[in-house]
Amino acid sequence: MKVPRPVIKRMPVYYRCLERLKNEGVKYVSSQKLARRLHLKDSQIRKDLSHFGKFGKRGVGYEVESLLNDITKILGLHKQWKVIVIGAGNIGKAIARFRALEKNNFKVVAVFDTDKRKIGTELLPGLKILDMASLRDFVGREGADLAILAVPASSAQAVANDLQKAGIRGILCFAPVTLNCAIPVEYVDITAFLKTLAYSVLTEKYNV
Amino acid sequence: MKVPRPVIKRMPVYYRCLERLKNEGVKYVSSQKLARRLHLKDSQIRKDLSHFGKFGKRGVGYEVESLLNDITKILGLHKQWKVIVIGAGNIGKAIARFRALEKNNFKVVAVFDTDKRKIGTELLPGLKILDMASLRDFVGREGADLAILAVPASSAQAVANDLQKAGIRGILCFAPVTLNCAIPVEYVDITAFLKTLAYSVLTEKYNV
DNA sequence: AATATGTTGTGAAAGCTTTAACGAAAAACG
DNA sequence: CGTTTTTCGTTAAAGCTTTCACAACATATT
Numbered sequence: 001m002k003v004p005r006p007v008i009k010r011m012p013v014y015y016r017c018l019e020r021l022k023n024e025g026v027k028y029v030s031s032q033k034l035a036r037r038l039h040l041k042d043s044q045i046r047k048d049l050s051h052f053g054k055f056g057k058r059g060v061g062y063e064v065e066s067l068l069n070d071i072t073k074i075l076g077l078h079k080q081w082k083v084i085v086i087g088a089g090n091i092g093k094a095i096a097r098f099r100a101l102e103k104n105n106f107k108v109v110a111v112f113d114t115d116k117r118k119i120g121t122e123l124l125p126g127l128k129i130l131d132m133a134s135l136r137d138f139v140g141r142e143g144a145d146l147a148i149l150a151v152p153a154s155s156a157q158a159v160a161n162d163l164q165k166a167g168i169r170g171i172l173c174f175a176p177v178t179l180n181c182a183i184p185v186e187y188v189d190i191t192a193f194l195k196t197l198a199y200s201v202l203t204e205k206y207n208v
Numbered sequence: 209m210k211v212p213r214p215v216i217k218r219m220p221v222y223y224r225c226l227e228r229l230k231n232e233g234v235k236y237v238s239s240q241k242l243a244r245r246l247h248l249k250d251s252q253i254r255k256d257l258s259h260f261g262k263f264g265k266r267g268v269g270y271e272v273e274s275l276l277n278d279i280t281k282i283l284g285l286h287k288q289w290k291v292i293v294i295g296a297g298n299i300g301k302a303i304a305r306f307r308a309l310e311k312n313n314f315k316v317v318a319v320f321d322t323d324k325r326k327i328g329t330e331l332l333p334g335l336k337i338l339d340m341a342s343l344r345d346f347v348g349r350e351g352a353d354l355a356i357l358a359v360p361a362s363s364a365q366a367v368a369n370d371l372q373k374a375g376i377r378g379i380l381c382f383a384p385v386t387l388n389c390a391i392p393v394e395y396v397d398i399t400a401f402l403k404t405l406a407y408s409v410l411t412e413k414y415n416v
Numbered sequence: 417a418a419t420a421t422g423t424t425g426t427g428a429a430a431g432c433t434t435t436a437a438c439g440a441a442a443a444a445c446g
Numbered sequence: 447c448g449t450t451t452t453t454c455g456t457t458a459a460a461g462c463t464t465t466c467a468c469a470a471c472a473t474a475t476t
Binding site: 003008009011012013015016017020037038039074075076077081083090091093094095097098100101104106145146153169170171172176177178183184185186188189190191192193194195196197198199200201202203204 | 211216217219220221223224225228245246247282283284285289291298299301302303305306308309312314353354361377378379380384385386391392393394396397398399400401402403404405406407408409410411412
């Protein structure tokens with residue numbers, strides 16, 4: 001049975017909260033305590049988890065470490081994902097250098113660009129910017145699962161087509177466009193988040 | 209009457225699509241044509257827009273430029289928003305240098321950090337990294353509406369408290385935490401997007 | 417051993433969002 | 447000038463998600 005998208009979007013939120021609790025040395029947590037931390041309803045958390053199995057103990061709650069492991073498996077984070085970054089502009093470079101990815105088992109294995117002046121530059125030890133023309137070869141040879149698309153909107157669709165042909169299985173798209181793709185795509189339009197935020201600021205009720 | 213959040217999240221998507229159409233020189237567009245571009249249902253687009261007024265002409269569609277102007281007003285993008293960036297790490301620096309913000313009427317007026325070695329560095333002409341200790345003074349003196357929070361999760365809540373006290377009205381949070389705030393917050397957890405993407409890749413139906 | 421307290425998992429109800437359907441208006445055409 | 451085609455705005459229905467409410471279980475307490 002298909003799991004609703006809102007549920008899937010909340011799983012990483014549970015994940016990071018449990019990670020935190022684990023670091024704080026907490027052994028058990030109830031849906032109620034989680035709910036208070038995350039501004040959700042306890043019943044929603046229980047219902048969400050119930051889509052994947054039974055993880056809690058009545059009268060006790062959830063064992064933090066074991067639930068974290070279960071969610072790790074659900075999200076497929078127990079094996080490492082090879083990620084390539086396309087576009088070595090501001091965003092692309094920042095992502096490539098962003099340590100949180102590796103901590104979460106996403107390994108940036110290459111960065112690509114078309115700009116001759118950038119190609120060959122070393123972003124991190126062992127991570128040089130490669131020519132976009134070598135994308136297909138690279139993916140065929142080294143393998144890569146996911147791509148982070150950080151190119152201008154005008155070239156995003158063309159690059160997405162290349163990525164699919166190369167065998168990439170999912171795209172995280174920072175370009176402000178809607179792609180036509182047969183593989184899964186997640187969109188992160190930073191200006192769109194700011195626009196939503198601006199709207200919220202303008203329309204929020206006055207708080208004393 | 210309150211506008212549903214899913215509707216608000218789609219408004220920037222309409223915005224960027226209309227912007228594109230305008231650049232392509234298109235004068236009129238129907239809900240059906242928009243829907244095909246955005247992988248939505250035409251009835252959804254009409255219903256979404258109906259929350260804010262009547263913008264179309266029966267038998268004709270929407271005038272691209274005028275609808276774009278209307279959405280600009282709805283989202284509050286006709287006046288410039290002053291934005292500060294907190295945290296001059298990979299993400300913070302990339303955002304501060306990111307030109308798309310200015311094009312969308314979000315002006316980065318300052319970047320803050322606590323690291324003595326970074327303070328004073330010039331990120332762009334006229335945009336130096338300031339001491340976090342001067343935040344409150346700065347916002348009081350120069351004014352700022354929104355903050356982009358790009359600090360580690362461990363300090364995010366403390367900084368968010370400072371931002372509220374300083375008079376910031378909305379936060380775009382890149383830290384992987386849920387904040388306790390009285391002002392609007394939008395979350396952009398990049399690793400969370402990758403996790404959702406990983407899940408989709410694992411569970412998608414096999415396509416021939 | 418009986419009672420009190422706490423918490424899960426779940427079926428049913430409530431609430432919300434999307435989609436379908438259609439009358440009304442605008443333009444195009446013969 | 448009436449007919450056909452197109453498309454909007456809106457009401458109602460369908461579909462989906464969240465919340466409620468409670469039985470079932472677990473532990474602690476007397």
